[in-house]
Structures are given as C-alpha cells and as structure tokens.
Amino acid sequence: MMGKIPKSGKSFKGCVEYCMLKKDAVILDATGLRTGEVKHTIADFNMQRKMCPGLGQAVGHIALNWSPEDSAKLTDELMVNIAKEYLKKMKISDTQVLMVRHHDTDHDHLHIVYNRVDNEGKTISDANQRWKNVKVSKALTLKYGFHMAEGKDRVNRHRLKGADKVKYQIHDQIKAILPNVKSMDELKKQLAMQGIKMHYKYKGGTQEVQGISFSKGEYQFKGSEIDRSLSYGKINKMISDRMEEKLPQPKSLADELREVLKQSGQQTHYLKQEPKPQYLGQEPKTNYLGVLGIDISDDVDDEAIYGRNRRRQEKARTNTR
Structure with missing residues (x-):
C-alpha cells in the first residue's frame, strides 16, 4: 500500500466532483459532511473553511493505493479502517473527511478528501507530508501483510501526475x-x-x-x-x-626491479632449485637478486674461478717446501 499526495488545492468543488462523480465511485465514509448530493458536500467543506479565511489552499487530498495482489483481502470496511489509521498517524484529525473508493484501474484505491481547517478553525499542517507518507504507508503495509513493491521499475509512469x-x-x-x-x-x-x-x-x-x-x-x-x-x-x-x-595499482618492489632489468636488456630466470657448488677458497656470496627470483650466476665463468683457485693452491704448496 502506498499513499499519493497531490499538491494542496484551493477548490473543494473540483476535487469533490472528481471523487464522487467518477463512474462506479462508492462513498465509503464521511465525517461532518452531507453526502446525499455533491453540492451539499461541497457546501459543507466551504462553510468550515470560512473559519480560517486566510488559508488559500484548504483542500487536503490523499489517494491510498494497493497492489493488485491485495485485491482478494480488501473489503470496504478494511479500507476504511486502514484509512482512518493512516490519517491518525499522519496527524490529520478533528476535521471533515470524505472517503470514496474508485474502480477505474486494475488496482484498488481509495480517495480521501479532508479540510485543512479543522473543527476548531485551526490549520492542519502539511509540512513534510510526503516524507511522513512514505513512512506511514510502509508501516501499514507491513502491519497488514500487504504486497511490498519490488522496486520503481514496476511503476506505471504514464499514469503519474x-x-x-x-x-x-x-x-x-x-x-x-x-x-x-x-x-x-x-x-x-x-x-x-x-x-x-x-x-x-x-x-x-x-x-x-x-x-x-x-x-x-x-x-x-x-x-x-x-x-x-x-x-x-x-x-x-x-x-x-x-x-x-x-586508479592504477602501485607496483611492488620486485615488479619494479624486474622491469628495470628487462629494459636494460638483461635476461631474468627463475631461481634454480639446485644450489651452485662452492669451490675451495671461495666464500659463499649472497645472491640478493635470487630472493626476487632472478639468477645472475650464468654471467660467471665457473672454469676461470676453478683454475684461479687451483693455481693459488699449487703456489701455496711450493712456498712451504
């Protein structure tokens, strides 16, 4: 269920005639009004509005709409009870009210016309009415287990005004x-x-x-x-x-080093699983690039290192003789 609130109006005549003279319209309830003839209803509304002549837009109008899925459970009595509860939550009370049910669409709806000049001649505020309407409509929908619309995509926009x-x-x-x-x-x-x-x-x-x-x-x-x-x-x-x-994601240090080496023309390799053999007299060296998955051992002449170490050993034995 959802309430729709047009802008407050100035003429009870136009609003009442629209509600009461619509084809198959049914008057469900009226408070402080005669409903035998349309002109009498209009006259009663206008008589009370004279208690506050400075209020130009005295016509309050709300349409309560239910989903077609709720038709089976909606009786006239239930609609009136819900409408009265709705008005109470909206703080619309102690004033003339007309409730008329229409049957001109595929969904059930009830028109409420009320006088913004209450029975004491005071003005009923319409401030933040649309915001309150959303909250109250949702609360009543949940309370009575009515169908909850799934989204705005299903709204018949061509019917909106x-x-x-x-x-x-x-x-x-x-x-x-x-x-x-x-x-x-x-x-x-x-x-x-x-x-x-x-x-x-x-x-x-x-x-x-x-x-x-x-x-x-x-x-x-x-x-x-x-x-x-x-x-x-x-x-x-x-x-x-x-x-x-x-935004581009920042590169890691490893990625930046790989890119630098690639641009300088060096080949990168994955670190071999088998360790390089150590030669006599050679201190093991820490391969920092190996931590990043880069092996530069292919650039080292292993035979030259082995020959140099062998000559050093022979020279040492000769000096000790």
Missing part, C-alpha cells in the same frame, strides 16, 4: 547519469542540463554537507525521499568507490 510524476522523472535522470560522472560537481552540471537542480544541506555554521535534495519546477524532494540509494552519503560513496577502482 503532479509531484509523483516529477519525482520519478528526477529518479530516472539521476540513475541514468550517475554511472558516468566522476564527481558530485559533474553530477550537478549534468542534472542542470536536464532542468534538475541539486541542493546541499549544510551542518549549522559549517561547510560540512549533511544532506542533499533535488528540485524540478515547483517541486523539491530529499534525495532519500526519491530513493534510499540517493542520499548524499550513498551517492558520494558510489562515485568515490568507482573512481578508486579505476
């Missing part, structure tokens, strides 16, 4: 651009070319970025409101991780 349409447009543009940018600044420039502005939220009195939001036209959304993967931290990490993967 207003804020929801813009939100998905922003989502799709960011997802298309993000894999190819090398920095947050580049992402900002690429989005600007598509008419989307990127805004940073800074920690009070500092230049430390705490959050990010995106806007197009009159609508603005937090990154995490568009999609969980589009928070500032996750976007920044995604770009950073991808750029680190493209």
Whole structure:
C-alpha cells in the first residue's frame, strides 16, 4: 500500500466532483459532511473553511493505493479502517473527511478528501507530508501483510501526475547519469542540463554537507525521499568507490626491479632449485637478486674461478717446501 499526495488545492468543488462523480465511485465514509448530493458536500467543506479565511489552499487530498495482489483481502470496511489509521498517524484529525473508493484501474484505491481547517478553525499542517507518507504507508503495509513493491521499475509512469510524476522523472535522470560522472560537481552540471537542480544541506555554521535534495519546477524532494540509494552519503560513496577502482595499482618492489632489468636488456630466470657448488677458497656470496627470483650466476665463468683457485693452491704448496 502506498499513499499519493497531490499538491494542496484551493477548490473543494473540483476535487469533490472528481471523487464522487467518477463512474462506479462508492462513498465509503464521511465525517461532518452531507453526502446525499455533491453540492451539499461541497457546501459543507466551504462553510468550515470560512473559519480560517486566510488559508488559500484548504483542500487536503490523499489517494491510498494497493497492489493488485491485495485485491482478494480488501473489503470496504478494511479500507476504511486502514484509512482512518493512516490519517491518525499522519496527524490529520478533528476535521471533515470524505472517503470514496474508485474502480477505474486494475488496482484498488481509495480517495480521501479532508479540510485543512479543522473543527476548531485551526490549520492542519502539511509540512513534510510526503516524507511522513512514505513512512506511514510502509508501516501499514507491513502491519497488514500487504504486497511490498519490488522496486520503481514496476511503476506505471504514464499514469503519474503532479509531484509523483516529477519525482520519478528526477529518479530516472539521476540513475541514468550517475554511472558516468566522476564527481558530485559533474553530477550537478549534468542534472542542470536536464532542468534538475541539486541542493546541499549544510551542518549549522559549517561547510560540512549533511544532506542533499533535488528540485524540478515547483517541486523539491530529499534525495532519500526519491530513493534510499540517493542520499548524499550513498551517492558520494558510489562515485568515490568507482573512481578508486579505476586508479592504477602501485607496483611492488620486485615488479619494479624486474622491469628495470628487462629494459636494460638483461635476461631474468627463475631461481634454480639446485644450489651452485662452492669451490675451495671461495666464500659463499649472497645472491640478493635470487630472493626476487632472478639468477645472475650464468654471467660467471665457473672454469676461470676453478683454475684461479687451483693455481693459488699449487703456489701455496711450493712456498712451504
């Protein structure tokens, strides 16, 4: 289940007529309103809004939508109970409310029209409504065991209007651009070319970025409101991780030595398993290149070393006679 919240409106007439006069529309519940005739319902809404004449956008409108997979369990009574629980969690109370069920799509949905001027003449706030809507919708979906959508790819975008349409447009543009940018600044420039502005939220009195939001036209959304993967931290990490993967890995000392020897024209060999024989009078030498798998013993004239040592031994015996 997910709630959709159009922008607050000014005319109860247009909203009520749309909900009540739709083909096969069924009025499920009404609080503080007459529903015998559409004109009476509109008049009742307008009468209460006069208690706060300075509020231009007094029309509250929410559509609760369920997945087709939930149709078998959705009765009129259950939909009304869930709608009332939804309104309570959204802190919409003590006001006129109209609930109308429509059957014009392949999924069940319920329209809620309410007066933002409550029964005491006070204004019902609509601040952060879309953010609260996501949290409340998810909580009720889990509570009642409704179908949980698998992702935004399955959303029928051609049916979206207003804020929801813009939100998905922003989502799709960011997802298309993000894999190819090398920095947050580049992402900002690429989005600007598509008419989307990127805004940073800074920690009070500092230049430390705490959050990010995106806007197009009159609508603005937090990154995490568009999609969980589009928070500032996750976007920044995604770009950073991808750029680190493209950086050349540093060479080891052994690789650098091998490359130097190769460029100087010397041949490299794997270290032989059998040790070289030691000759009389010759001190064993440490082959440091052998540690790296390089054997330079082929450059030594073994016969010359053996002859030199033999002559030294004969000379020593002659001197002792």
